[in-house]
Amino acid sequence: MAKYIFSHLEEFEKFKEDSKTAIITDVDGTISRIAPKPDEAVVTTEMRNILTRLVDKFKLVAVVSGRSVEDVRKLVNLDNVLYVGNHGLEYMKDDKIQFEPEVERYIPLVKKAARTLKEDKSCSMEGVLLEDKGVCFCVHYRMCSEPEKTRKKLLKSIESAVKTANEEGLEKLSIKEGRKVLEIKPPAGYDKGTILEKIVLKNHVEKVLYLGDDITDNDAFCKIRELKHVDGESVLKEPEKDFDGESILVLSGEIPDYLKKNASFFVKNVDEVQKFFKWLVE
Numbered sequence: 001m002a003k004y005i006f007s008h009l010e011e012f013e014k015f016k017e018d019s020k021t022a023i024i025t026d027v028d029g030t031i032s033r034i035a036p037k038p039d040e041a042v043v044t045t046e047m048r049n050i051l052t053r054l055v056d057k058f059k060l061v062a063v064v065s066g067r068s069v070e071d072v073r074k075l076v077n078l079d080n081v082l083y084v085g086n087h088g089l090e091y092m093k094d095d096k097i098q099f100e101p102e103v104e105r106y107i108p109l110v111k112k113a114a115r116t117l118k119e120d121k122s123c124s125m126e127g128v129l130l131e132d133k134g135v136c137f138c139v140h141y142r143m144c145s146e147p148e149k150t151r152k153k154l155l156k157s158i159e160s161a162v163k164t165a166n167e168e169g170l171e172k173l174s175i176k177e178g179r180k181v182l183e184i185k186p187p188a189g190y191d192k193g194t195i196l197e198k199i200v201l202k203n204h205v206e207k208v209l210y211l212g213d214d215i216t217d218n219d220a221f222c223k224i225r226e227l228k229h230v231d232g233e234s235v236l237k238e239p240e241k242d243f244d245g246e247s248i249l250v251l252s253g254e255i256p257d258y259l260k261k262n263a264s265f266f267v268k269n270v271d272e273v274q275k276f277f278k279w280l281v282e
Contacts, residue, residue, distance in 0.1 A: 001260060002249055002260050002263040002264060002265055002266040003264070003265050003266070004265070004266060004267075005248060005265040005266065005267050005272075005276060006267075006272070006275075006276075008265065009279065011246070012209075012246070012279075012280070014207070015207050015209055015246070015280070016279075016280050018206075019057065019058060019059060020058075020059045020205065020207060021058045021059060021205075021209065022059055022061070022062065022199065022200070022203065022205040022207065022208045022209070023058055023060070023061045023208075023209050023211075023277075023280075024060075024061075024062045024063075024064055024196060024208060024209070024210045024211070024220070025061075025062070025063055025064070025210070025211040025212070025273075026063075026064060026065060026066075026192075026211060026212035026213060026214065027041075027043070027063055027067060027072055027075060027076065028041055028065070028066070028067070028213075028214075029179065029212075029213035029214060029252060029270070030211050030212055030213050030250050030270065030273055031043055031047055031063075031076075031211075031274075032044075032047075032075065032270065033270050034142075034179065034252070036142060036143055037129060037143075038071075038129075038131060038140070041075060042075075043075055043076055043077070046274065047270075047274055047277075048076070048077065048078060050274060050277045050278055050281065051076070051078055051081070052078060053277075054277060054280065054281060055078065055081060057280075059203070059205060060082060060199070060203050060205060061080075061081050061082070062081065062082035062084060062199055063076055063081055063082070063083055063084065064084040064087075064088065064192050064196070064220070065083075065085055065086075065087075066085075066086065066087050066136075066138075066181075066183070066214075066216055067085055067086070067133065068086060068090070068133040068134050068136075069083050069084065069085025069091055069092045069097055070085070070092075070097060070134075071085070071133070072085050073092055082199065084195055084199075085133075086133055086135050086136045086185065087136075087185070087191055087192055087195075087216055088190035088191055088194060088195030088198075089103050089135050089186060089188065089190050090103070090134075090135055100190060102186075102188045103188050103190075105170070106170065106173065106186035106187070106188070107134070107135055107186070109166070109170065109173055109186075110135065110136060110137055110165075110173060110184055110185070110186065111137075112164070112165040113137065113158075113161040113162050113164070113173060113184050114130075114132060114137040114161075116160075116164050117130070117137070117139065118130065120157045120160075120161070122150075122153045122154050122156075122157040123139060123154070123157065125144065125150060125153075126144070126145070127141065127143035127144035127150070128140070128141055128143075128144060128150065128154070129141075129142075129143065135185070136184060136185040136186075137183070137184045137185075138181050138182070138183045138184075139154050139158065139181065139182045140180060140181045141154060141180055141181070141182075142180035142181070147180060151180075151182070154182055155175075155182060158175055158182055158184060161184070162184060171187040173185065173186065173187060174186065174187045176216065177215060178214050178215055179213075179215070179252070179254045179255075180254070191216065191219040192212070192216055192217055192219045192220040192223075193219030193222060193223035194219070194223070196210060196220045197223055197227065200227065200243065206244065207243075207244045207245060208224065208243075208244075208245035209245065209246055209248065210224055210245065210246075210247045210248065211247075211248045211249075211250065212247075212248075212249065213249065213250035213251075213252060213255065214255070215255070215256065215259070217247075217249070217259070218258070218259055218262055220247065221247040221249070221259070221262040221264075222262055224245040224246065224247045225247075225262070227243045227245065228244065228245060246265060247262070247263045247264045248263065248264070248265045248267060248273075248276070249263035249265070249266040249267075250266070250267055250268075250270065250272075250273060251266050251267070251268050251269070252269075
């Protein structure tokens with residue numbers, strides 16, 4: 001079970017004092033409060049200033065979000081940060097958006113499913129919000145008066161739209177859930193766990209702190225645990241170096257209990273994320 005981070009700060013001294021540490025964080029619900037609509041989310045000036053200090057102090061700061069990479073770049077608005085969007089399906093390199101190669105062929109299928117959904121009555125219910133993220137398509141129901149009842153209706157419509165969009169020779173599109181959101185995405189095997197490992201290996205990172213608040217962050221929580229317990233071989237492919245990392249969950253009333261078990265530590269809210277970041281740079 002995750003431990004309260006401010007009762008165990010001594011366990012983070014080794015990360016704080018090592019400039020080779022990487023900070024990898026989600027956005028919504030982690031460095032930005034959850035907003036009724038995605039375009040209403042804000043990364044405060046104070047949070048941005050602390051992130052800037054993290055960039056100056058540590059080897060790498062990466063933002064891995066379910067948002068499109070272009071959207072998350074605009075929201076965070078900092079240079080020298082690695083931006084990864086749509087749960088690892090796209091990233092920003094040299095200010096240019098790039099997709100993982102096996103993803104692009106599924107974009108027409110996502111568009112086809114989206115067109116079907118836009119004509120579906122369930123998606124015109126009051127409070128339902130559609131979001132086209134390019135490589136993925138989201139249906140938000142946070143503002144609905146009966147969210148769970150709405151979720152069940154939307155899920156049936158989304159499953160039907162995905163079935164309609166399916167093409168012979170290609171895998172079926174994936175349907176993923178987050179906090180009051182359903183998402184259609186390519187079936188490519190990219191999630192926040194696989195992208196975390198890719199960041200670690202590509203950037204020769206020895207220590208990682210990962211922060212997140214949602215179901216999709218569970219893949220990263222589990223990946224850190226996996227990388228820390230590889231028997232007999234360094235995941236860094238450098239025998240003299242060992243990987244070390246911790247996962248930090250931002251609590252909310254919307255998350256399932258298993259997230260609390262898979263994360264190493266927890267904070268209570270976005271304000272405590274900011275407080276922890278401030279401690280790291282002091």
